[in-house]
Amino acid sequence: MSGKGYPVSDISNTMFIENIVSIKKQPLIDLHGESCQYQVIWQDDDHGKLFNTERPEGMKGFSNFARLTINPGKSNNMHTHEGIEQVYMVLKGGGTVQVGEEREEVGTGDVIFLPSDVPHGFFNTTEKQAIVMLVGTGI
Secondary structure (H helix, E strand, O other): OEEOOEEHHHOOOOOOOOOHHHOOOEEEHHHHEEEEEEEEEEEOOHHHHHOOOOOOOOOOOEEEEEEEEEOOOOEOOOEOOOOEEEEEEEEEOEEEEEEOOEEEEEEOOOEEEEOOOOOEEEEOOOOOOEEEEEEEEEO
16 A cells, blocks of 8 residues: 555654653754744754754754744854755744845744855844744755
């Protein structure tokens, strides 16, 4: 028996559930500075080790998944991910996103594509906390 063109034996039967509230907020000082707090659900690098995370079985294309909390007037600093595309989803608040030399104002509900190998950052230019979900995939 197969589903959607794939043999059932090739599909992981393991469900992964993580409660974001249970993950301690920490800065990723080496790349993002200390003003942005991360809750890494999983990540395939030393940041993942800092949060004691492991990629869920069945998640083969994703490299990282995290929630960022950025206080007013703070940022996650301009930085670059080699070989990793990311998507930021603004869950609450807003600010300015910079990708390369381009800057745009964003707010709750906006989704931003971040190409690999291009410097980017999220700057909370508002008076309220910003919450951003990020999903990354290696290319």
